[in-house]
Amino acid sequence: GAVVSQHPSWVICKSGTSVKIECRSLDFQATTMFWYRQFPKQSLMLMATSNEGSKATYEQGVEKDKFLINHASLTLSTLTVTSAHPEDSSFYICSLSRVWEQFFGPGTRLTVL
């Protein structure tokens, strides 16, 4: 399967600051990556689809101006949570498709104080 890394693994920030999360494909060139969010004891919810060289596609209810996605290369997608608030505290996970399967990164735990 594909190897996906995320950085940082966890981050604590103050309310109102911005946080950038990186998702890297280590062994595969991915034209499409996905960003999910998971609240405690809940399932994963797709936030957006990140397309290399073009704008991301956001799911209904996800604010594109708050969650900025940049897919600048075939191996890197970034998610920036702008002006973070405590309700943005969550587990953010990226994934990519290889052939027919999706493979997931280890996730980033964001805590906003």
Added chain:
Amino acid sequence: GIQVEQSPPDLILQEGANSTLRCNFSDSVNNLQWFHQNPWGQLINLFYIPSGTKQNGRLSATTVATERYSLLYISSSQTTDSGVYFCAVEDQGAQKLVFGQGTRLTINP
């Protein structure tokens, strides 16, 4: 959109027991995957199984696409099998995965 339901929501077993987890979905799918989320949050791919039966060690899975369900079997459970098991499906024509609510499995020694 497509709906995915998993059952049971919680399952507590003794080490050595067998278990069956179920995933129902509301429409035809191109892709169905089973994942195990470990205590650190990492999703581990178990099976890609849009139809048919597959086996990998103590785990096996069967998807009956015409009846819109999939089953995950775990035999001779070990404590390391504990965690949340997710079923996820892909809408026909879309690339994104829709996840069920998961089954939380606890294996006691």
